[in-house]
Amino acid sequence: AQTVTQSQPEMSVQEAETVTLSCTYDTSESDYYLFWYKQPPSRQMILVIRQEAYKQQNATENRFSVNFQKAAKSFSLKISDSQLGDAAMYFCAYRSARNANTDKLIFGTGTRLQVFP
């Protein structure tokens, strides 16, 4: 079974600085997708960035980028020029590319990010 581990329950960063959130995963599959989702307090979960396992190039979305190390099964999220609105719970998630049994996001336990002015 696949698992996702986020070893940092909480992180903090000063506004305009850069922060990196860690995520590792375990799988025997070769084809899968990885996601970072953001869940602000009492608000809906939204996609931050996604990565296809077959792509070697790291995904980038504006201030958000990932460091995807397939061999190490690592998928960290870097937030540059942090803003107050980035404060939220961040979940790393795994999704199989093909599985006859089930289709789901497997989430890590989350990292709560605080942003200080």
Add this chain to the structure above:
Amino acid sequence: DAMVIQNPRYQVTQFGKPVTLSCSQTLNHNVMYWYQQKSSQAPKLLFHYYDKDFNNEADTPDNFQSRRPNTSFCFLDIRSPGLGDAAMYLCATSRDRFSNQPQHFGDGTRLSIL
């Protein structure tokens, strides 16, 4: 804007009294999911519908049922809620299964059990 809408935002029910949570979507997505998220924990999939095909997770209690009468709506029924069922319930949709397409989440329904 196309979206996923969950009603109600907050639901209070009594121990053992059946409750239904609803989810609607305007995205015309094929797949609809129900996740349970307990306080300070990761969301956990209960089941999903791929079109009309129901897929239950192996560890989802029998107490939880779901209905999808049409593409737009999906319901979560809890037949006899226990105290351990207090949680946030998240509905999500996806255009297709096993794809890189993101799941789109609703705001959630927070269920409390008295």
